[in-house]
Amino acid sequence: MSILVDEDTRVVVQGITGGEGKFHTQQMMEYGTNVVAGAVPGKGGQEVEGVPVYDTVEQAAREEDADASVVFVPPAFAADAVFEALDAPLDLVVAITEGIPTQDMAKVNKRLSEVDTRLLGPNCPGIITPGESKLGILPGNIFESGNVGLVSRSGTLTYQVVDNLTSRGIGQTTAIGIGGDPIIGTDFIDALELFEADEDTEAVVMCGEIGGEDEEDAAQFIAENMDTPVAGFIAGRTAPPGKRMGHAGAIVSGSGTGTAESKIDALNDAGVPVGDTPNEVADHIEDFL
Amino acid sequence: MSILVDEDTRVVVQGITGGEGKFHTQQMMEYGTNVVAGAVPGKGGQEVEGVPVYDTVEQAAREEDADASVVFVPPAFAADAVFEALDAPLDLVVAITEGIPTQDMAKVNKRLSEVDTRLLGPNCPGIITPGESKLGILPGNIFESGNVGLVSRSGTLTYQVVDNLTSRGIGQTTAIGIGGDPIIGTDFIDALELFEADEDTEAVVMCGEIGGEDEEDAAQFIAENMDTPVAGFIAGRTAPPGKRMGHAGAIVSGSGTGTAESKIDALNDAGVPVGDTPNEVADHIEDFL
Amino acid sequence: MKLHEYQAKRVFADAGIPTPASALASSVDEVVDAAEEIGYPVAVKAQVHVGGRGKAGGIKLADDREEAEQAAEDILGMDLKGYTVEEVLVEEAVNFKNELYVGVTMDRGEGEPVAMVSTKGGVNIEEVAEEDPDAIAREHVDPAFGMHGYQARKVVYDAGVPREVASDVASVLSTLFQLWDDRDASDIEVNPLMITEDDEVVAADAVMNIDDDALFRQPDLAEMEDETYEDDLERKAGEYGFDYVRLSGNTGIIGNGAGLVMTTLDLVDYYGGSPANFLDIGGGAKADRVANALDMVFSDENVDAVVFNIFGGITRGDEVAKGINSALEQFDEIPKRVVVRLAGTNAEEGREILNDELVTVEETLEDAVQRAVEYAEVEA
């Protein structure tokens, strides 16, 4: 089993005619993802990688019975593309785009509270259910099907941890990048809830980083609601206050919230072992299984 | 019994320091309404008719445990006052103000879909549970406690029909003016649903008028969902198309919808007798009881 | 409040919607000058607040100076459904291969604005709506968010607008929505939006109606209001601030509250009479408003008798009675018979105050209406 996506997920690629959209459509299809349509205004009627392109997401969803989309649309237009997918409506929208204005995302966030659609991202690598389907830009070859769920705010850090797992023969049910922006759709708690409900997921890795209080909230959720064991990793222990560490969300505020220490403490208090290195995270997971 | 308001309803008057607000606060209190506070920005700390005034509705609600408000605020500021009451939050907001811009009400309408608060109006005379409480500007003396519910888009027409009832000794559980504007809060169906659920309401009068399709929708609701008998009245049989008959909502569109004929037919099809005169409505109600 | 075509086009053009070259003219010379300046062919279009101008002869094409002069002479000063044409818009006649409809209005049923696009432009959109509803693509807009870019595109593609112009049409629609929202419009439309041979879009007509209740925050638009009325009575109603609609019957009607006045009209009809007007004097009617209302119905030549129906809530019967007395006492001879029915607050006191020599008093609505209809029949 898996969460959110599997071999039956029917995917629309928004922005399929752009460079990134085209490349990753090919990559996704090679991996086995069921890409059924593209959506780009004004490009309806074209084909990309043999996939029909529609002018609107709603048309694509209707004609091709799609239920998910991946958004490769430039930042200035990405929030509009997400709204389009939310209102189509689709079940799942994965927004890869980095650099969407925060106020646009606040509006998207408001809409999310009104619809049943789930958003992953933005500024995320996507989601993969190894051997079945990937939506996004994750390198499929490092993943392996198995029993560990993974949720992370970061892209390459996710790959690092997955690599540590896979190299020990520990596979994954589903791996989710929730994105590094201050305002995102699916958060740790949402993902943890799904993994908790998934019968095949026997342990979960949660990779957090400095900034915000999502990890602290997740720790509380784990303590109160989860039987499935969770191991954690927090990036940014050495980050100085007030500096943005790459991700728009990765900033330790001057007032002492959002620090790695606070997050690690919260996770430890919730019974979640936090690795000092990515490899130590894999050690903890190995212990759980 | 009654619907929405009774002797326990604790009322905030928004705009209590204005002429209308002050006058009707006095009238309401004379009738027995439990007016517990006023709310006018900048007038906090004052008293009107012995009632304490607060700067915000939220303060008034918190300090005086209020659960309903009546809005006597000029049109330019009325939608903001309604938002304030919805977000306080109160359980019931009665907007008397006439002439609120339609786009303001569209925004209010959107907010209504997000909250549990019920709005009556705007551009309505209010609501009365005879002998217990009135919120608004209805003349209390023509009402009498009894077993007939009344819902109407119009003010004085309501009084006319009530007069026809009361003069025969037929009293009312609750009478509701839903307002004559194109976009209103509580509509016919909402009110009919409440009357249907009210054990003491043995018959209902529904006074509609030309414009829109609310009466047609209500007819369908009655046919499908109501055991309590309903008698109807529709004003505007002689109204020419395209002219606004006083109420902003009372206009027969050029395309033949919104006519009195269409509404009367719909009601008749739903088994609702429609009086040719207000007095005939009372005849029908008398037959039901 | 309705804007004239030329006013709406200025608003549209300022917002960036392409409109044809045009000039307003109020004399034959001005029309010809404008036409020469713009270049032929031109359209000469009556600027009056009536629908179906074209069919009624209010729009004429002119291919040369002579035709322009003729069109100006024909249209300026003509009577269009009761309104005299005092101004015309002289406009570049655009060659087109398609005519679209693009508009935004309030869907009162949903309580939300709705954007509409149709490839069946150039004709009355309400007729299209009835005959071929699927020919109009619709998109509801969340009033809190406003129209998203994708929504404009969606409704344009759904309508089947050719892909070559879809983006430009979506842009016109987005601008229309923005205007609708910013300027408190009740309806806004371009019909037709012409598609030229070169795939340019041009707004060949423009409708923009403003919510009367929002004029207080649209002062520049409020100033554009053209206070032309069908007749002196409508003008008077505007001055007095009454909700007034003139009808063709001979029983004058005054009342308080829209629903009750409508009901009074209906009862006049029900009892075999014919209502002359709708006149709502509103709540808390003071003596001067009562006098003004009487002035209005007395001024209507068609009126043979008047029914004055007040149900007092806020309005007090004794005050209304005093107002009626004082208004009627000013006449040496009262021009029409007046039947008064007072109910509600202080109705009894009012009935006592009323001067029986000036008016006929009835207790019930039904009796009052029947008596007025009777008087009107006698006088007719």
Added chain:
Amino acid sequence: MKLHEYQAKRVFADAGIPTPASALASSVDEVVDAAEEIGYPVAVKAQVHVGGRGKAGGIKLADDREEAEQAAEDILGMDLKGYTVEEVLVEEAVNFKNELYVGVTMDRGEGEPVAMVSTKGGVNIEEVAEEDPDAIAREHVDPAFGMHGYQARKVVYDAGVPREVASDVASVLSTLFQLWDDRDASDIEVNPLMITEDDEVVAADAVMNIDDDALFRQPDLAEMEDETYEDDLERKAGEYGFDYVRLSGNTGIIGNGAGLVMTTLDLVDYYGGSPANFLDIGGGAKADRVANALDMVFSDENVDAVVFNIFGGITRGDEVAKGINSALEQFDEIPKRVVVRLAGTNAEEGREILNDELVTVEETLEDAVQRAVEYAEVEA
């Protein structure tokens, strides 16, 4: 992107928020001229992007010409936390009886903007938030609706702002929110908003930070960007377009992806080293970006060794390897030892391509970091 106080004040003043009379000056003469024009007392305020200007001596009051001259001499050219003061704002010193805080920021936890008002203005609001959280009234704003008028009033009354000025303060807050919304601000605040003896409100300081990701649609604000950096390295990072943060250690770090680079820093620390920087070269790193990244860490005098950590997803290991080779081949002598770790897409090919004479290759993250820390210790 941060606006200087004087820039933010112009934006605020244009939007109708009362601000003191002021002038920008970059020389002692200009300061004195401005002070004479404005009238004493004046405040002379350093315009640099650092917090706590006042405590650091960047703000001085002047009661006369002599003091103004002295203040200008003291402040112009001074070093404030690494930044050289090149401009000062000369401003009317306002008498006040109260100082308020008024601001809007994004509450990332809620995903909504939050408006804040406090009567404890004039001090660092984050300190107030920690020491006396109840002294700040907060109101969340629905981003679809924007701030309702009542919300501005509510937060002002909740904060306990005196009733005499509540309406004016609410108006300032409404304007701030509008600016926040229209101009894509991340933070906007007036601290202090001074209340004068006459119950006038005056914005005595102004903060306005713009969302970098939204600068594309705020071109006029983007132009105000003052490209001053703490040092040449930050400037280079800006030019190269890297996410770069300078730290105090001696192990240089290059990696791809914010989370992985942060992790590399953490591991350097974990293995007893000290990170010199955060440098994310991003996805799909091409040869020139690799060269630029190496240039940066090599330019940092504190750096004694470098760890280059790439996990290829989109980024291909062989391309990175080629980039590293070609960048390092240009040196006669490679200035610092470089440890490279390649993983993910085409990592093996990359490791084969890498020139062992130029770099040390390690397979795992842990080994690479430990090796770099070791090298750095040796060189230190």
